Amino acid sequence: MLLLLFVFISTNTAVLVLRRDRVEAPHFRVPFVVPVLGIASCLLLLWQQEARTWTFAGILLAVGVLLYLVTALPRRRAEARERTPVS
Structure with a gap:
């Protein structure tokens, strides 16, 4: 469970970092709040581990x-x- 939560945290962090890159091709951009909420929920779940x-x-x-x-x-x-x- 811990490893999976750390993977999700790193993935959401990568989304935040990649959002800053400017590309010319049209692509999907997730709203800023989605990866932030993802990181926050993972941290909350990590906090609740025994x-x-x-x-x-x-x-x-x-x-x-x-x-x-x-x-x-x-x-x-x-x-x-x-x-x-x-x-």
Whole structure:
């Protein structure tokens, strides 16, 4: 649920950013209030999530960061060895 709400927040934020772009071709423009209400409703729903949900999301995020570091460190060492000139 949290991930989906964050995706909706980022999508509505992108709509607000893209509204500023001027294009020559005719296209649909959503009223400004729609993505603002979308962001506000997502924030309200995030606010109502239980602590257990946030804890589980934090644990999953920590595991993801740990897995990234476990795979990134050997890769960086290998790249450093490749860049070192051989005498």
